[in-house]
Amino acid sequence: MGRGPSIEGRKNAEDAKRGKIFTKIIREISVAARAGGGDPGGNPRLRTAIDKGLGANMSKDVIERAVRKATGELEGVEYEEIRYEGYAPGGVAVIVDCLTDNKVRTVADVRHAFGKFGGNLGTDGSVAFMFRKLGVLSFAxxxxxxxxxxxxxxxxxxxxxxxxxxxxxxxxxxxxxxxxxxxxxxxxxxxxGHAEITYRADNDVPVAGETAQQVAKLLDWLDDLDDVQNVYSNADLGEGAYA
Missing domain, CATH: 3.30.70.980 (YebC, transcriptional regulation domain)
Known part of the structure; x- marks a missing residue:
């Protein structure tokens, strides 16, 4: 009879996932504070990022330290915003928003992901016109x-x-x-329950079977990259996408 993952193994996996979430939020706080100042009252993007951090149980000390680094009070890393656009299998449009301190590494990682799962990286503006930026407040x-x-x-x-x-x-x-x-x-x-400013496609592209599985793997792989903040697509994945 097979044994499931140990309690310690599950905890390590959960800690790693939580660490990735924290890293993404800290980068967003840093870029928002550097661009619009360290006062969330006058910087809506920073306020939204801080709310996201608090919602993920990030301590106020960690948030404050990230803001202070971004505004020059403490030494920190400077991140650059980069957007990549491309197509996944089945003609699915994908937007990948990144925050990075090494563009060469980031584009190589993103290009590798698209190639690995049968997609291809496109040029700036090749798919962005299919999406609109909006705020979403979700209630249970x-x-x-x-x-x-x-x-x-x-x-x-x-x-x-x-x-x-x-x-x-x-x-x-x-x-x-x-x-x-x-x-x-x-x-x-x-x-x-959940609040974010995001991108939504005007029209979804239905995919099924092996194509849907490839698309799901690509989106998950991209989302797991350290430099990737958000991944948006117009995929309408069938029930077997994560089989």
Missing amino acids: PGADEARITDVAIEAGADDVVVYPEDGAIDVLTTPDAFVDVKAAMEAAGLPV
Whole structure:
């Protein structure tokens, strides 16, 4: 009879995953603080990054140290924002946003990933036009749809989407309105389960079978790269994608 992973093994895997999440958030905090200053009150991008850190149980000391490094109070690494675009198998469009201190390493890693799973790296702008940037505030099934809708629209949200499968709710905003809408929801006593500024495709591309599995592997591989912050695609993956 086979044995599953040990408790220690699972803990090490969880710690490694948590470490990667922290690394990505710290880089985002650093770039946001360097670009817009260390005061989250006047820097919406920094405020969003800090909220993400707190949501991941990152300590305030770690967050403050990252801000101080970015603003020059402490010595730190300077990261550069780079975006790569390409196609996965099945004509699936992919955007890869990176923060790196070594562009040569990063582009090599990203190009290798696309090639390994049957995709190809494209030129700047080759797929970005298929996506739009927006804020998304997600609420768990069972949340008060009417109340969320009223508060969201009053605060300047663009749309409220209710998913019939489980009743989960997404409030969609422009990037500029994201912080204000999030603050309004919280002030109204409506806890946000997840909040982010992201990219969503205007139209999804359905893929199935082996193609879907290759696409899923590529997206997971890219997301696991140290220099990659976010991966966006227009893939509509079938149920067997992670088989």
